[in-house]
Amino acid sequence: MPRTAQTTALILSVTPYRDNDMMVRVFTAEGGSFSAIAYRSRASRSRFPSGLDAITLVDAAFSATTPARITLTSATVKELFWNAKTDFSRTCAASLVCELLMKTHAHGAETARLFVHALVLLGQLDREGDRAVSPEAAALAAGVVVARDLAFLPGKVQCGRCSQMNEGGWLLQVDTGELTCTQHGRASGAVRLSTAEASLLDRVLCEGDKFPESGPDPAACKALLDRLQPFLERLVDGPLRSLGALLSSAP
Numbered sequence: 001m002p003r004t005a006q007t008t009a010l011i012l013s014v015t016p017y018r019d020n021d022m023m024v025r026v027f028t029a030e031g032g033s034f035s036a037i038a039y040r041s042r043a044s045r046s047r048f049p050s051g052l053d054a055i056t057l058v059d060a061a062f063s064a065t066t067p068a069r070i071t072l073t074s075a076t077v078k079e080l081f082w083n084a085k086t087d088f089s090r091t092c093a094a095s096l097v098c099e100l101l102m103k104t105h106a107h108g109a110e111t112a113r114l115f116v117h118a119l120v121l122l123g124q125l126d127r128e129g130d131r132a133v134s135p136e137a138a139a140l141a142a143g144v145v146v147a148r149d150l151a152f153l154p155g156k157v158q159c160g161r162c163s164q165m166n167e168g169g170w171l172l173q174v175d176t177g178e179l180t181c182t183q184h185g186r187a188s189g190a191v192r193l194s195t196a197e198a199s200l201l202d203r204v205l206c207e208g209d210k211f212p213e214s215g216p217d218p219a220a221c222k223a224l225l226d227r228l229q230p231f232l233e234r235l236v237d238g239p240l241r242s243l244g245a246l247l248s249s250a251p
């Protein structure tokens with residue numbers, strides 16, 4: 001990062017720090033995910049008129065004395081995603097978008113792509129009425145699109161070893177993200193997907209962040225998310241708390 005920068009940033013998390021400061025984790029199209037200190041943000045509202053909150057898009061100014069020490073010098077809210085924070089499931093799905101951005105290691109052109117996809121997904125979660133997207137569909141798209149953008153999942157469901165479409169089911173290797181028909185994969189360390197689940201996964205892989213607009217029923221998305229959880233947690237090298245909370249929420 002140059003010594004000072006003005007950019008749009010998605011606030012991923014906010015943690016109180018010392019008496020008057022906050023430590024924020026942000027994601028930007030240019031710099032990906034990084035931490036910054038917001039001095040006096042708990043004591044004075046002059047540079048942070050709307051305060052600082054997670055899952056919020058801000059116009060931000062940063063300054064860096066060294067690459068390891070970045071200061072958030074001001075932030076003005078552009079988008080609060082208020083509706084995405086109105087119920088537990090939606091908040092879990094929005095938090096999953098942030099958690100994935102925080103825990104995946106994106107570089108170069110990947111960061112701009114992920115930034116755009118994250119804002120589209122949060123925007124879809126934030127819509128009201130019959131254009132609203134189910135939290136399960138948005139969460140499924142978030143996980144699969146991030147894995148695809150980082151080249152852990154292919155752009156389409158197709159056996160990596162043969163071109164046949166298999167009726168018996170599919171294997172997703174949890175460690176590598178390789179997709180195969182049941183005849184060509186290793187059953188150990190794999191998640192077994194039914195043909196219906198593979199076709200839903202294919203739809204998310206191909207349509208990506210446009211997918212939830214006409215998403216299938218939340219139960220199908222939730223069932224597939226449940227299957228993909230070990231793979232996604234392997235991808236970020238630890239538990240995804242927001243995904244666990246979404247999957248365990250009723251019904």
Ligand SMILES: [Zn+2]
Binds near residue numbers: 162163184
């Ligand atoms: Zn095969």
